[in-house]
Amino acid sequence: MSSTASDAAPRLPTRRRDAIVAAAARTFAARGYAAVGMRDVADAVGVRGASLYHHFASKEEILYAICLTVTEEPNEQNLPLLDAPGTPAQRLAALVRGHLHHLHRRRTEHVVGLHELAALTPEHRAVVDGHRRYYQQRVREVIAAGVAAGELAVPDPRLAALAMCDILNGLSNWFHVDGELSLDEVVEAYVDLIVSRMLGAGRSF
Protein backbone atom coordinates (compact mmCIF):
# COMPACT_ATOMS: atom_id res chain seq x y z
CA MET A 1 0.00 0.00 0.00
CA SER A 2 2.75 2.42 0.93
CA SER A 3 4.94 1.71 -2.08
CA THR A 4 4.28 3.52 -5.33
CA ALA A 5 3.18 0.72 -7.60
CA SER A 6 1.50 2.78 -10.27
CA ASP A 7 4.29 4.25 -12.42
CA ALA A 8 6.82 2.30 -14.49
CA ALA A 9 9.16 0.86 -11.90
CA PRO A 10 12.36 -0.61 -13.39
CA ARG A 11 12.07 -3.63 -11.13
CA LEU A 12 8.66 -5.10 -11.79
CA PRO A 13 7.57 -7.75 -9.35
CA THR A 14 6.45 -10.74 -11.40
CA ARG A 15 6.21 -9.17 -14.82
CA ARG A 16 9.36 -10.85 -16.05
CA ARG A 17 7.82 -14.22 -15.38
CA ASP A 18 4.79 -13.32 -17.45
CA ALA A 19 6.97 -12.01 -20.23
CA ILE A 20 8.80 -15.33 -20.34
CA VAL A 21 5.54 -17.26 -20.53
CA ALA A 22 4.25 -15.01 -23.29
CA ALA A 23 7.44 -15.23 -25.32
CA ALA A 24 7.60 -18.99 -24.84
CA ALA A 25 3.99 -19.36 -25.95
CA ARG A 26 4.71 -17.44 -29.13
CA THR A 27 7.79 -19.47 -30.04
CA PHE A 28 6.28 -22.80 -29.01
CA ALA A 29 3.18 -22.09 -31.08
CA ALA A 30 5.20 -21.11 -34.12
CA ARG A 31 7.83 -23.83 -34.15
CA GLY A 32 6.73 -26.51 -31.72
CA TYR A 33 7.81 -27.11 -28.14
CA ALA A 34 10.56 -29.58 -28.95
CA ALA A 35 12.13 -27.49 -31.70
CA VAL A 36 12.53 -24.47 -29.44
CA GLY A 37 15.47 -24.27 -27.06
CA MET A 38 15.74 -22.37 -23.82
CA ARG A 39 18.14 -20.01 -25.57
CA ASP A 40 15.47 -19.24 -28.17
CA VAL A 41 12.96 -18.32 -25.49
CA ALA A 42 15.59 -16.26 -23.72
CA ASP A 43 16.40 -14.41 -26.95
CA ALA A 44 12.74 -13.58 -27.45
CA VAL A 45 12.57 -12.01 -24.00
CA GLY A 46 15.94 -10.27 -24.17
CA VAL A 47 17.87 -12.36 -21.65
CA ARG A 48 20.49 -15.09 -21.61
CA GLY A 49 19.41 -18.71 -21.49
CA ALA A 50 20.61 -19.51 -18.01
CA SER A 51 18.71 -16.58 -16.53
CA LEU A 52 15.42 -18.29 -17.20
CA TYR A 53 16.19 -20.67 -14.38
CA HIS A 54 15.76 -17.83 -11.89
CA HIS A 55 12.05 -17.88 -12.77
CA PHE A 56 11.33 -21.48 -13.76
CA ALA A 57 12.85 -24.71 -12.57
CA SER A 58 12.75 -26.31 -16.00
CA LYS A 59 11.57 -25.91 -19.56
CA GLU A 60 8.61 -28.11 -18.83
CA GLU A 61 7.48 -25.76 -16.06
CA ILE A 62 7.13 -23.00 -18.64
CA LEU A 63 4.99 -25.27 -20.79
CA TYR A 64 2.96 -26.18 -17.72
CA ALA A 65 2.31 -22.51 -16.99
CA ILE A 66 1.08 -22.02 -20.56
CA CYS A 67 -1.20 -25.05 -20.33
CA LEU A 68 -2.65 -23.82 -17.04
CA THR A 69 -3.67 -20.49 -18.52
CA VAL A 70 -5.80 -22.31 -21.07
CA THR A 71 -7.38 -24.77 -18.65
CA GLU A 72 -7.65 -22.94 -15.34
CA GLU A 73 -8.67 -19.60 -16.79
CA PRO A 74 -11.66 -20.96 -18.74
CA ASN A 75 -12.84 -22.74 -15.62
CA GLU A 76 -12.67 -19.52 -13.62
CA GLN A 77 -13.98 -17.14 -16.26
CA ASN A 78 -16.35 -19.18 -18.40
CA LEU A 79 -17.94 -21.69 -16.07
CA PRO A 80 -19.64 -19.00 -13.94
CA LEU A 81 -21.66 -18.24 -17.06
CA LEU A 82 -23.32 -21.61 -16.55
CA ASP A 83 -24.50 -20.52 -13.09
CA ALA A 84 -25.96 -17.22 -14.26
CA PRO A 85 -29.72 -16.80 -14.37
CA GLY A 86 -31.45 -17.94 -17.52
CA THR A 87 -32.53 -21.13 -19.22
CA PRO A 88 -29.97 -23.85 -19.98
CA ALA A 89 -29.95 -22.83 -23.64
CA GLN A 90 -29.29 -19.22 -22.77
CA ARG A 91 -26.47 -20.18 -20.44
CA LEU A 92 -24.92 -22.51 -22.97
CA ALA A 93 -25.08 -19.77 -25.58
CA ALA A 94 -23.27 -17.47 -23.17
CA LEU A 95 -20.66 -20.16 -22.61
CA VAL A 96 -20.10 -20.54 -26.35
CA ARG A 97 -19.55 -16.81 -26.65
CA GLY A 98 -17.26 -16.66 -23.63
CA HIS A 99 -15.33 -19.73 -24.69
CA LEU A 100 -14.67 -18.44 -28.19
CA HIS A 101 -13.63 -15.04 -26.91
CA HIS A 102 -11.21 -16.61 -24.48
CA LEU A 103 -9.96 -18.85 -27.24
CA HIS A 104 -9.22 -15.77 -29.28
CA ARG A 105 -7.78 -13.65 -26.50
CA ARG A 106 -5.38 -16.45 -25.57
CA ARG A 107 -5.08 -17.89 -29.03
CA THR A 108 -1.33 -18.38 -28.90
CA GLU A 109 -1.48 -20.26 -25.62
CA HIS A 110 -4.38 -22.37 -26.85
CA VAL A 111 -2.43 -23.57 -29.85
CA VAL A 112 0.33 -24.75 -27.54
CA GLY A 113 -2.10 -26.25 -25.04
CA LEU A 114 -3.79 -28.28 -27.74
CA HIS A 115 -0.70 -29.74 -29.35
CA GLU A 116 2.03 -30.15 -26.75
CA LEU A 117 0.28 -32.05 -23.97
CA ALA A 118 2.51 -35.04 -24.59
CA ALA A 119 5.53 -33.08 -23.37
CA LEU A 120 4.09 -32.54 -19.90
CA THR A 121 5.15 -34.48 -16.85
CA PRO A 122 2.59 -37.18 -16.03
CA GLU A 123 1.69 -35.27 -12.85
CA HIS A 124 1.20 -31.99 -14.68
CA ARG A 125 -0.62 -33.75 -17.46
CA ALA A 126 -3.03 -35.19 -14.92
CA VAL A 127 -3.77 -31.73 -13.52
CA VAL A 128 -4.41 -30.27 -16.95
CA ASP A 129 -6.60 -33.21 -17.95
CA GLY A 130 -8.52 -32.83 -14.71
CA HIS A 131 -9.37 -29.23 -15.46
CA ARG A 132 -10.55 -30.11 -18.94
CA ARG A 133 -12.62 -33.00 -17.71
CA TYR A 134 -14.31 -30.79 -15.14
CA TYR A 135 -15.16 -28.24 -17.82
CA GLN A 136 -16.74 -30.91 -20.00
CA GLN A 137 -18.62 -32.34 -17.05
CA ARG A 138 -20.20 -28.97 -16.27
CA VAL A 139 -21.21 -28.53 -19.89
CA ARG A 140 -22.74 -31.98 -19.90
CA GLU A 141 -24.73 -31.27 -16.76
CA VAL A 142 -26.26 -28.12 -18.20
CA ILE A 143 -27.11 -29.91 -21.43
CA ALA A 144 -28.77 -32.66 -19.40
CA ALA A 145 -30.70 -30.05 -17.43
CA GLY A 146 -31.90 -28.51 -20.68
CA VAL A 147 -33.03 -31.89 -21.92
CA ALA A 148 -34.84 -32.58 -18.65
CA ALA A 149 -36.60 -29.23 -18.91
CA GLY A 150 -37.68 -29.98 -22.46
CA GLU A 151 -35.77 -27.02 -23.84
CA LEU A 152 -33.06 -29.07 -25.52
CA ALA A 153 -33.28 -32.36 -27.40
CA VAL A 154 -30.30 -34.65 -27.72
CA PRO A 155 -30.16 -38.39 -27.26
CA ASP A 156 -26.91 -38.40 -25.26
CA PRO A 157 -25.81 -35.29 -23.32
CA ARG A 158 -22.32 -36.69 -22.79
CA LEU A 159 -21.74 -37.17 -26.50
CA ALA A 160 -23.22 -33.78 -27.27
CA ALA A 161 -20.87 -32.14 -24.76
CA LEU A 162 -17.88 -33.82 -26.33
CA ALA A 163 -18.92 -32.79 -29.81
CA MET A 164 -19.57 -29.24 -28.63
CA CYS A 165 -16.15 -28.90 -27.00
CA ASP A 166 -14.46 -30.34 -30.09
CA ILE A 167 -16.15 -27.78 -32.31
CA LEU A 168 -15.20 -24.93 -30.02
CA ASN A 169 -11.59 -25.90 -29.52
CA GLY A 170 -11.15 -26.83 -33.16
CA LEU A 171 -11.40 -23.15 -33.95
CA SER A 172 -7.78 -22.72 -32.81
CA ASN A 173 -6.60 -24.81 -35.72
CA TRP A 174 -7.99 -22.73 -38.54
CA PHE A 175 -9.15 -19.29 -37.39
CA HIS A 176 -6.92 -16.35 -38.27
CA VAL A 177 -7.79 -12.73 -37.72
CA ASP A 178 -6.87 -11.88 -41.30
CA GLY A 179 -9.29 -14.46 -42.68
CA GLU A 180 -12.55 -13.81 -44.47
CA LEU A 181 -14.69 -14.02 -41.35
CA SER A 182 -14.51 -11.79 -38.30
CA LEU A 183 -14.55 -13.33 -34.87
CA ASP A 184 -18.01 -12.04 -34.03
CA GLU A 185 -19.43 -13.49 -37.21
CA VAL A 186 -18.04 -16.89 -36.32
CA VAL A 187 -19.26 -16.60 -32.74
CA GLU A 188 -22.87 -15.94 -33.67
CA ALA A 189 -22.78 -18.57 -36.41
CA TYR A 190 -21.48 -21.09 -33.89
CA VAL A 191 -24.15 -20.22 -31.32
CA ASP A 192 -26.65 -20.98 -34.04
CA LEU A 193 -24.97 -24.18 -35.22
CA ILE A 194 -24.34 -25.58 -31.75
CA VAL A 195 -27.11 -24.42 -29.44
CA SER A 196 -30.00 -23.81 -31.80
CA ARG A 197 -29.36 -26.66 -34.18
CA MET A 198 -27.14 -29.37 -32.74
CA LEU A 199 -28.61 -29.21 -29.25
CA GLY A 200 -32.09 -28.64 -30.60
CA ALA A 201 -32.94 -25.38 -28.83
CA GLY A 202 -34.35 -23.83 -31.96
CA ARG A 203 -34.78 -20.06 -32.02
CA SER A 204 -36.81 -19.90 -28.83
CA PHE A 205 -34.18 -18.87 -26.27
Next chain:
Amino acid sequence: MSSTASDAAPRLPTRRRDAIVAAAARTFAARGYAAVGMRDVADAVGVRGASLYHHFASKEEILYAICLTVTEEPNEQNLPLLDAPGTPAQRLAALVRGHLHHLHRRRTEHVVGLHELAALTPEHRAVVDGHRRYYQQRVREVIAAGVAAGELAVPDPRLAALAMCDILNGLSNWFHVDGELSLDEVVEAYVDLIVSRMLGAGRSF
Protein backbone atom coordinates in the same frame (compact mmCIF):
# COMPACT_ATOMS: atom_id res chain seq x y z
CA MET B 1 2.96 -65.98 -59.09
CA SER B 2 5.60 -68.73 -59.14
CA SER B 3 7.01 -67.95 -55.71
CA THR B 4 5.29 -69.29 -52.63
CA ALA B 5 4.05 -66.10 -51.04
CA SER B 6 1.53 -67.61 -48.69
CA ASP B 7 3.60 -69.07 -45.87
CA ALA B 8 5.93 -67.13 -43.59
CA ALA B 9 8.80 -66.16 -45.84
CA PRO B 10 11.77 -64.78 -43.93
CA ARG B 11 12.40 -62.10 -46.53
CA LEU B 12 9.20 -60.14 -47.12
CA PRO B 13 9.32 -57.51 -49.86
CA THR B 14 8.18 -54.20 -48.36
CA ARG B 15 6.66 -55.46 -45.15
CA ARG B 16 9.59 -54.23 -43.10
CA ARG B 17 8.88 -50.66 -44.18
CA ASP B 18 5.27 -50.97 -43.09
CA ALA B 19 6.33 -52.53 -39.81
CA ILE B 20 8.58 -49.56 -39.15
CA VAL B 21 5.79 -47.11 -39.86
CA ALA B 22 3.39 -49.00 -37.63
CA ALA B 23 5.86 -49.25 -34.77
CA ALA B 24 6.79 -45.60 -35.11
CA ALA B 25 3.13 -44.57 -35.09
CA ARG B 26 2.58 -46.49 -31.89
CA THR B 27 5.56 -44.99 -30.08
CA PHE B 28 4.99 -41.48 -31.45
CA ALA B 29 1.36 -41.59 -30.37
CA ALA B 30 2.22 -42.79 -26.90
CA ARG B 31 5.16 -40.56 -26.04
CA GLY B 32 5.30 -37.80 -28.66
CA TYR B 33 7.45 -37.52 -31.78
CA ALA B 34 10.25 -35.53 -30.15
CA ALA B 35 10.53 -37.75 -27.10
CA VAL B 36 11.05 -40.87 -29.22
CA GLY B 37 14.46 -41.67 -30.64
CA MET B 38 15.31 -43.68 -33.69
CA ARG B 39 16.68 -46.35 -31.36
CA ASP B 40 13.28 -46.59 -29.66
CA VAL B 41 11.54 -47.14 -32.98
CA ALA B 42 14.17 -49.69 -33.95
CA ASP B 43 13.70 -51.54 -30.66
CA ALA B 44 9.96 -51.71 -31.23
CA VAL B 45 10.49 -53.34 -34.61
CA GLY B 46 13.33 -55.62 -33.51
CA VAL B 47 16.21 -53.98 -35.34
CA ARG B 48 19.19 -51.74 -34.59
CA GLY B 49 18.80 -48.00 -34.94
CA ALA B 50 21.07 -47.54 -37.91
CA SER B 51 19.19 -50.14 -39.94
CA LEU B 52 16.18 -47.87 -40.22
CA TYR B 53 18.14 -45.74 -42.66
CA HIS B 54 17.95 -48.53 -45.23
CA HIS B 55 14.22 -47.85 -45.44
CA PHE B 56 13.89 -44.14 -44.62
CA ALA B 57 16.23 -41.26 -45.27
CA SER B 58 15.44 -39.55 -41.99
CA LYS B 59 13.24 -39.64 -38.93
CA GLU B 60 11.03 -36.98 -40.43
CA GLU B 61 10.34 -39.19 -43.45
CA ILE B 62 8.81 -41.76 -41.14
CA LEU B 63 6.57 -39.10 -39.64
CA TYR B 64 5.69 -37.96 -43.16
CA ALA B 65 4.66 -41.48 -44.10
CA ILE B 66 2.40 -41.64 -41.06
CA CYS B 67 0.83 -38.29 -41.87
CA LEU B 68 0.19 -39.35 -45.46
CA THR B 69 -1.76 -42.42 -44.41
CA VAL B 70 -4.18 -40.18 -42.52
CA THR B 71 -4.55 -37.57 -45.26
CA GLU B 72 -4.17 -39.42 -48.54
CA GLU B 73 -6.11 -42.49 -47.52
CA PRO B 74 -9.26 -40.59 -46.48
CA ASN B 75 -9.16 -38.72 -49.76
CA GLU B 76 -8.98 -41.98 -51.70
CA GLN B 77 -11.38 -44.05 -49.62
CA ASN B 78 -13.89 -41.56 -48.19
CA LEU B 79 -14.30 -38.87 -50.83
CA PRO B 80 -15.72 -41.31 -53.42
CA LEU B 81 -18.66 -41.63 -51.02
CA LEU B 82 -19.51 -38.05 -51.92
CA ASP B 83 -19.80 -39.02 -55.60
CA ALA B 84 -22.07 -41.99 -54.97
CA PRO B 85 -25.73 -41.79 -55.97
CA GLY B 86 -28.08 -40.28 -53.42
CA THR B 87 -29.05 -36.94 -52.00
CA PRO B 88 -26.40 -34.66 -50.47
CA ALA B 89 -27.59 -35.56 -46.97
CA GLN B 90 -27.33 -39.26 -47.72
CA ARG B 91 -23.85 -38.83 -49.15
CA LEU B 92 -22.71 -36.73 -46.19
CA ALA B 93 -24.06 -39.35 -43.80
CA ALA B 94 -22.06 -41.97 -45.66
CA LEU B 95 -18.99 -39.77 -45.37
CA VAL B 96 -19.46 -39.40 -41.62
CA ARG B 97 -19.67 -43.17 -41.27
CA GLY B 98 -16.66 -43.76 -43.51
CA HIS B 99 -14.64 -41.04 -41.85
CA LEU B 100 -15.23 -42.33 -38.36
CA HIS B 101 -14.46 -45.89 -39.36
CA HIS B 102 -11.20 -44.79 -40.96
CA LEU B 103 -10.44 -42.71 -37.89
CA HIS B 104 -10.85 -45.84 -35.81
CA ARG B 105 -9.05 -48.23 -38.11
CA ARG B 106 -6.05 -45.90 -38.23
CA ARG B 107 -6.53 -44.41 -34.80
CA THR B 108 -2.87 -44.58 -33.85
CA GLU B 109 -1.76 -42.80 -36.98
CA HIS B 110 -4.49 -40.18 -36.61
CA VAL B 111 -3.31 -39.25 -33.14
CA VAL B 112 0.15 -38.62 -34.54
CA GLY B 113 -1.15 -36.81 -37.59
CA LEU B 114 -3.20 -34.44 -35.45
CA HIS B 115 -0.48 -33.49 -33.00
CA GLU B 116 2.90 -33.62 -34.70
CA LEU B 117 2.39 -31.53 -37.82
CA ALA B 118 4.83 -28.93 -36.52
CA ALA B 119 7.68 -31.41 -36.86
CA LEU B 120 7.22 -31.81 -40.61
CA THR B 121 9.41 -30.16 -43.21
CA PRO B 122 7.70 -27.10 -44.66
CA GLU B 123 7.42 -28.92 -48.00
CA HIS B 124 5.90 -32.02 -46.46
CA ARG B 125 3.68 -29.90 -44.28
CA ALA B 126 2.37 -28.15 -47.36
CA VAL B 127 1.49 -31.46 -48.99
CA VAL B 128 -0.34 -32.69 -45.91
CA ASP B 129 -2.20 -29.39 -45.51
CA GLY B 130 -3.15 -29.53 -49.18
CA HIS B 131 -4.76 -32.93 -48.78
CA ARG B 132 -6.74 -31.76 -45.75
CA ARG B 133 -7.85 -28.58 -47.47
CA TYR B 134 -9.07 -30.56 -50.46
CA TYR B 135 -11.07 -32.86 -48.20
CA GLN B 136 -12.74 -29.90 -46.51
CA GLN B 137 -13.43 -28.26 -49.83
CA ARG B 138 -15.25 -31.33 -51.10
CA VAL B 139 -17.31 -31.50 -47.94
CA ARG B 140 -18.19 -27.84 -48.28
CA GLU B 141 -19.28 -28.30 -51.88
CA VAL B 142 -21.66 -31.10 -51.02
CA ILE B 143 -23.10 -29.11 -48.14
CA ALA B 144 -23.61 -26.18 -50.48
CA ALA B 145 -25.30 -28.48 -52.98
CA GLY B 146 -27.63 -29.71 -50.27
CA VAL B 147 -28.50 -26.16 -49.32
CA ALA B 148 -29.13 -25.25 -52.95
CA ALA B 149 -31.44 -28.26 -53.29
CA GLY B 150 -33.36 -27.29 -50.17
CA GLU B 151 -32.44 -30.47 -48.37
CA LEU B 152 -30.02 -28.84 -45.92
CA ALA B 153 -30.24 -25.51 -44.13
CA VAL B 154 -27.10 -23.77 -42.91
CA PRO B 155 -26.22 -20.09 -43.23
CA ASP B 156 -22.57 -20.68 -44.20
CA PRO B 157 -21.50 -23.99 -45.81
CA ARG B 158 -17.84 -23.19 -45.27
CA LEU B 159 -18.27 -22.75 -41.55
CA ALA B 160 -20.45 -25.81 -41.33
CA ALA B 161 -17.79 -27.88 -43.09
CA LEU B 162 -15.14 -26.68 -40.69
CA ALA B 163 -17.30 -27.44 -37.67
CA MET B 164 -18.16 -30.85 -39.08
CA CYS B 165 -14.52 -31.80 -39.68
CA ASP B 166 -13.58 -30.60 -36.20
CA ILE B 167 -16.25 -32.78 -34.62
CA LEU B 168 -15.16 -35.80 -36.60
CA ASN B 169 -11.44 -35.45 -36.03
CA GLY B 170 -11.93 -34.52 -32.39
CA LEU B 171 -13.00 -38.08 -31.79
CA SER B 172 -9.34 -39.15 -31.86
CA ASN B 173 -8.71 -37.20 -28.68
CA TRP B 174 -11.15 -38.95 -26.42
CA PHE B 175 -12.52 -42.18 -27.94
CA HIS B 176 -11.15 -45.41 -26.54
CA VAL B 177 -12.39 -48.88 -27.37
CA ASP B 178 -12.70 -49.76 -23.71
CA GLY B 179 -14.96 -46.78 -23.01
CA GLU B 180 -18.64 -46.82 -22.28
CA LEU B 181 -19.75 -46.33 -25.86
CA SER B 182 -19.09 -48.65 -28.78
CA LEU B 183 -17.89 -47.20 -32.06
CA ASP B 184 -21.11 -47.95 -33.87
CA GLU B 185 -23.13 -46.17 -31.20
CA VAL B 186 -20.98 -43.07 -31.59
CA VAL B 187 -21.17 -43.27 -35.37
CA GLU B 188 -24.95 -43.29 -35.52
CA ALA B 189 -25.23 -40.64 -32.82
CA TYR B 190 -22.84 -38.43 -34.80
CA VAL B 191 -24.75 -38.91 -38.03
CA ASP B 192 -27.77 -37.67 -36.15
CA LEU B 193 -25.99 -34.77 -34.45
CA ILE B 194 -24.17 -33.59 -37.55
CA VAL B 195 -26.31 -34.34 -40.59
CA SER B 196 -29.82 -34.38 -39.18
CA ARG B 197 -29.43 -31.61 -36.63
CA MET B 198 -26.48 -29.35 -37.32
CA LEU B 199 -26.86 -29.36 -41.08
CA GLY B 200 -30.64 -29.31 -40.80
CA ALA B 201 -31.46 -32.42 -42.82
CA GLY B 202 -33.97 -33.66 -40.26
CA ARG B 203 -35.01 -37.29 -40.42
CA SER B 204 -36.01 -37.19 -44.05
CA PHE B 205 -33.02 -38.74 -45.76
Next chain:
DNA sequence: GCCCGAGGCTAACTGTCGTTAGGGTCCGGC
Protein backbone atom coordinates in the same frame (compact mmCIF):
# COMPACT_ATOMS: atom_id res chain seq x y z
C1' DG C 1 28.18 2.70 4.85
C1' DC C 2 27.45 -1.90 4.70
C1' DC C 3 24.85 -6.10 3.73
C1' DC C 4 22.11 -9.03 1.04
C1' DG C 5 19.24 -10.97 -2.07
C1' DA C 6 17.20 -10.77 -6.70
C1' DG C 7 18.39 -11.28 -11.14
C1' DG C 8 21.64 -11.53 -14.74
C1' DC C 9 25.92 -13.31 -17.07
C1' DT C 10 29.76 -16.50 -18.76
C1' DA C 11 31.31 -20.95 -19.18
C1' DA C 12 30.94 -25.45 -19.18
C1' DC C 13 29.16 -30.19 -18.37
C1' DT C 14 26.63 -34.23 -19.63
C1' DG C 15 23.78 -36.85 -21.98
C1' DT C 16 21.43 -37.95 -25.96
C1' DC C 17 20.05 -37.81 -30.53
C1' DG C 18 20.12 -38.12 -35.62
C1' DT C 19 23.05 -39.66 -38.72
C1' DT C 20 27.08 -41.84 -41.26
C1' DA C 21 30.98 -45.04 -42.32
C1' DG C 22 32.23 -49.36 -43.21
C1' DG C 23 31.93 -54.13 -42.96
C1' DG C 24 29.46 -58.64 -42.74
C1' DT C 25 25.77 -62.14 -44.37
C1' DC C 26 22.54 -64.29 -47.22
C1' DC C 27 19.97 -65.00 -51.39
C1' DG C 28 18.66 -64.87 -56.35
C1' DG C 29 20.50 -64.73 -60.94
C1' DC C 30 24.05 -65.51 -64.63
Next chain:
DNA sequence: GCCGGACCCTAACGACAGTTAGCCTCGGGC
Protein backbone atom coordinates in the same frame (compact mmCIF):
# COMPACT_ATOMS: atom_id res chain seq x y z
C1' DG D 1 30.17 -71.13 -58.40
C1' DC D 2 30.67 -66.48 -58.39
C1' DC D 3 28.47 -61.57 -58.37
C1' DG D 4 25.70 -58.04 -56.62
C1' DG D 5 22.46 -56.04 -54.06
C1' DA D 6 19.31 -55.94 -50.14
C1' DC D 7 19.61 -55.81 -45.43
C1' DC D 8 21.52 -55.52 -40.96
C1' DC D 9 25.22 -54.86 -37.78
C1' DT D 10 28.93 -52.29 -34.74
C1' DA D 11 31.11 -48.09 -33.83
C1' DA D 12 31.41 -43.59 -33.69
C1' DC D 13 30.89 -38.69 -34.89
C1' DG D 14 29.15 -34.07 -34.34
C1' DA D 15 25.89 -31.14 -32.75
C1' DC D 16 23.02 -29.36 -29.54
C1' DA D 17 19.94 -29.48 -25.77
C1' DG D 18 18.76 -28.70 -20.80
C1' DT D 19 20.85 -27.66 -16.90
C1' DT D 20 24.34 -26.19 -13.26
C1' DA D 21 28.21 -23.62 -11.01
C1' DG D 22 30.08 -19.61 -9.87
C1' DC D 23 30.66 -14.71 -10.27
C1' DC D 24 29.05 -9.77 -10.90
C1' DT D 25 25.94 -5.83 -10.26
C1' DC D 26 22.70 -3.01 -8.38
C1' DG D 27 19.26 -1.15 -5.28
C1' DG D 28 16.89 -1.03 -0.86
C1' DG D 29 16.95 -1.61 4.27
C1' DC D 30 19.39 -1.52 8.91
